[in-house]
Amino acid sequence: MPIVPLSNRASLVGPHEFYLLKILLNNSDSYELIPKDIIEEEIDLNPSQLDFYLSKLLKLKLIYHEKNLGKDSFKITFSGIDVLSIKKLYEMKILKNLSTVIGEGKESVVYMGYDFDENPIVVKFHRIGKTSYKTLRRKKRTLQGRKSWVRLSIENAESEYNALACLWENRAYVPRPLGLGVNAVAMEYINGKPLFKTDLLEPSRVLDDILSTIRISYVYCKLSHNDLSPYNVVMDTERNIPYVIDWPQASRASEDSLEKDIRHILDFFRNKYDINREINDTLSYIRD
Structure with a gap:
């Protein structure tokens, strides 16, 4: 059926x-x-x-x-939680219609939607442990005392929304957050494609823009992305602007997580565009 x-x-x-x-x-x-x-x-x-x-x-x-x-x-x-989120976002006059799936990961499903002016938006539903409930029950027997999968999904959505809100307010290159459902984050739709699929005309400037966003995250929002890679950067090809996405794993800023994120992105630009930046100089820029 x-x-x-x-x-x-x-x-x-x-x-x-x-x-x-x-x-x-x-x-x-x-x-x-x-x-x-x-x-x-x-x-x-x-x-x-x-x-x-x-x-x-x-x-x-x-x-x-x-x-x-x-x-x-x-x-x-x-x-069921997704439906509660849809209803809440509708009541908030953020989401009028939900359309099709445009992305899916291990812990989220991303939909295209439309606001009340028919503008496209993105709705990201967080689903920690996205699998069958019989499987979840077997897993949970070994996880006594921990938070429920429902609670973790809700907290992941809250974490991503709060990170985006702080970053947007401080003029970082991230999608503008529009609202928080139960386990869903509604945000601006970026018409572009992933960084790893883009051939950049100005790679050095794009790298600077990404590092600027990570600096804002670290200095002003006290957060580390924790999963920065060319897969989590979307290029708006019309404006040639890189938007850093996927912030649910963002956590309190730490030196280890910051260095790991920076190494990932510097390695990508070194391997694809032969741009060499010293890791220590880059970390100093971000911290200051």
């Missing part, structure tokens, strides 16, 4: 289903699987109504069901 697109599933979620998803989300830190009786205590529906709406969410693959200690129990899925 084909999976209904995420945007269509979001449009099929009414007020009761929306409230059920919020109940499951809010209880996800306390329960690996939320017993049905907990849900019954928090929603004003009779048993047949509750079963109807739970069945609908199950068919849309927005929740997961399993018998746990003999009780019907449920958990929100990543698609």
